[in-house]
Amino acid sequence: MSDLVIRGLHHAYVADTPILRDINITIDEPGIVAIIGPSGTGKSTLLRCINRLIKPSGGSILFRGDDVAAVQGRPLRELRRQVGMVFQEYNLVERLTVLENVLTGRLGYMSAWKAWRRQFAAEDIRRAFDLLDFVGLGDFAKQRADALSGGQRQRVGIARALMQDPVVLLADEPTSSLDPKTSVEIMELLTTLANDKGIPTLVNIHDVNLARRFAKRMIGMSGGEVVYDGAPDGITDDHLKRIYGGESWLS
Amino acid sequence: MAELNHTSPRASDPERAHPFRTSWGSRALWAGLVLYLVYAVTTLDLTWARFLVGIDQGGELLGRLFPANFARWELLLSDLIESLQIAIIASVVGIAISLFVGLLAARNLMPNLVSAPMRVFIALCRTFHPVIIAILFVKAVGFGALAGILTLIVASIGFIAKLFAEAIEEISLKQVEAIRATGAGFASIILFGVLPQVFSRFIGFSMYQLDSNLRNSTMVGIVGAGGLGGTLFSAFQRFDYDFVTAILITIIALILVGEALSNTVRRVFQ
Numbered sequence: 001m002s003d004l005v006i007r008g009l010h011h012a013y014v015a016d017t018p019i020l021r022d023i024n025i026t027i028d029e030p031g032i033v034a035i036i037g038p039s040g041t042g043k044s045t046l047l048r049c050i051n052r053l054i055k056p057s058g059g060s061i062l063f064r065g066d067d068v069a070a071v072q073g074r075p076l077r078e079l080r081r082q083v084g085m086v087f088q089e090y091n092l093v094e095r096l097t098v099l100e101n102v103l104t105g106r107l108g109y110m111s112a113w114k115a116w117r118r119q120f121a122a123e124d125i126r127r128a129f130d131l132l133d134f135v136g137l138g139d140f141a142k143q144r145a146d147a148l149s150g151g152q153r154q155r156v157g158i159a160r161a162l163m164q165d166p167v168v169l170l171a172d173e174p175t176s177s178l179d180p181k182t183s184v185e186i187m188e189l190l191t192t193l194a195n196d197k198g199i200p201t202l203v204n205i206h207d208v209n210l211a212r213r214f215a216k217r218m219i220g221m222s223g224g225e226v227v228y229d230g231a232p233d234g235i236t237d238d239h240l241k242r243i244y245g246g247e248s249w250l251s
Numbered sequence: 252m253a254e255l256n257h258t259s260p261r262a263s264d265p266e267r268a269h270p271f272r273t274s275w276g277s278r279a280l281w282a283g284l285v286l287y288l289v290y291a292v293t294t295l296d297l298t299w300a301r302f303l304v305g306i307d308q309g310g311e312l313l314g315r316l317f318p319a320n321f322a323r324w325e326l327l328l329s330d331l332i333e334s335l336q337i338a339i340i341a342s343v344v345g346i347a348i349s350l351f352v353g354l355l356a357a358r359n360l361m362p363n364l365v366s367a368p369m370r371v372f373i374a375l376c377r378t379f380h381p382v383i384i385a386i387l388f389v390k391a392v393g394f395g396a397l398a399g400i401l402t403l404i405v406a407s408i409g410f411i412a413k414l415f416a417e418a419i420e421e422i423s424l425k426q427v428e429a430i431r432a433t434g435a436g437f438a439s440i441i442l443f444g445v446l447p448q449v450f451s452r453f454i455g456f457s458m459y460q461l462d463s464n465l466r467n468s469t470m471v472g473i474v475g476a477g478g479l480g481g482t483l484f485s486a487f488q489r490f491d492y493d494f495v496t497a498i499l500i501t502i503i504a505l506i507l508v509g510e511a512l513s514n515t516v517r518r519v520f521q
Contacts, residue, residue, distance in 0.1 A: 051432055053428060053431060053432060077434040077435070077436060078434065079434070080431070080432055080433065080434035081433060081434025082434075083432075085429070085432040087425065087428075087429060089425060091425040091426055091428060091429035092426070092429070093426045093429070093430070093443060093444060093447050093448070094423075094426065094447075094448070095447040095448060095450065095451075096443070096447050100443075104429075104430055104433055104435070104443050105433050106433075107430065107433050107434065107435035107436075107439040107443060108433050108434025108435055108436075109434075112435075112436060112438030112439040112441075112442055113438075115439050115442065115443065116442045157429075160429075160433070164433055164434070
């Protein structure tokens with residue numbers, strides 16, 4: 001069974017101005033799937049429909065066989081906790097410590113009462129430290145999130161997403177707020193995870209070259225539609241012109 | 252691209268020659284204010300002679316205020332303790348209620364259907380001055396500390412529930428979105444996505460309210476709602492001015508204690 005099958009997905013924030021039109025994507029193997037396309041073409045909306053931060057106007061999202069496009073309440077929260085998300089601006093809770101931020105990845109699995117009293121399972125705490133070691137921030141556990149640099153914050157964001165034990169990982173422009181070197185490091189980290197832990201990872205990304213370098217599959221979007229879906233090698237300048245429009249930027 | 256040293260064809264435009272034009276509206280408003288002040292001072296007969304008469308009486312009062320008379324210190328102490336109790340109980344209960352009221356009144360987290368009535372409730376709580384509310388409660392539940400506590404609870408809600416709601420409306424929703432994306436339920440989202448962002452400001456508001464309640468707890472007694480105020484009022488009526496001084500010094504001490512207390516709390520929660 002495929003992890004994620006998107007069929008005929010469409011969404012409009014305002015009636016009659018659709019941002020997504022008839023998206024069909026099947027994700028069934030681990031690795032990085034890079035989604036490229038100009039700003040405003042609905043890449044972020046697409047990711048937010050998958051973990052249902054946005055309720056799509058129509059179509060179906062089959063997550064391990066169950067249609068989650070319209071679920072609510074508990075089934076919705078159970079969907080979300082199986083889908084990790086990494087954000088462009090990291091979206092850490094600034095005033096909490098790094099460790100607490102990572103442990104928020106378990107909130108979908110425990111009661112608010114226990115979480116408030118910081119009664120996380122010993123196993124969860126051990127894993128949180130392991131994940132921090134894995135992303136290279138083991139020594140920063142007690143620091144407040146707002147004391148970290150951009151690259152460090154994004155690593156915490158990734159550790160938080162992994163804490164959820166995700167079946168699928170979504171990354172919305174994870175490198176757009178970072179410098180080129182840190183961007184590559186973050187993409188390397190995501191690639192390692194996607195391949196070694198076997199997590200299919202959808203990454204929205206501006207940088208076509210970065211996408212080509214790390215992705216196993218690329219999806220090009222334009223005007224709310226998928227205009228390319230295949231291997232990174234298969235993307236030609238013609239495809240890029242169609243995705244972004246114009247051509248002077250290519251030279 | 253136009254060259255920068257080339258004179259723009261719109262250079263002769265009068266809008267460009269005088270970009271900072273005087274506003275006749277604001278001049279009229281200032282003139283109106285001055286005229287009203289002159290009118291108000293004349294109708295209230297605020298003359299220099301009247302002022303001198305007042306000063307004269309003030310000097311006489313000042314003479315009778317000193318030295319302070321602490322002979323009835325036991326009464327003073329029990330009143331002081333009662334005022335402190337009124338202030339602290341009202342602050343704790345008022346802040347606890349305000350947490351929920353403020354959250355429900357925050358327009359970025361709650362639907363209009365919930366936040367609008369809550370805002371009306373908060374507005375009602377702050378409509379009347381505490382003295383008026385205190386009179387109402389004294390009539391409703393009788394003389395004594397209970398009326399004072401209820402008064403200050405209402406005053407606290409009217410003030411800090413509104414500040415709480417406004418603080419919550421200024422949070423970053425990105426952090427909230429991230430917590431929501433982990434599959435957290437509503438209560439967890441509030442505790443981990445919202446509360447950390449506003450907690451230190453909440454502490455600040457709460458300490459301000461405690462301070463304010465300490466002051467007001469000495470006032471509600473004037474209308475019979477318990478605390479130092481009642482004794483102060485009767486001392487004035489019996490012209491026991493030296494005892495009045497003793498009470499005023501006690502109030503100053505109370506406020507200083509409150510100040511120290513709030514500094515300590517702030518330091519602990521920093």
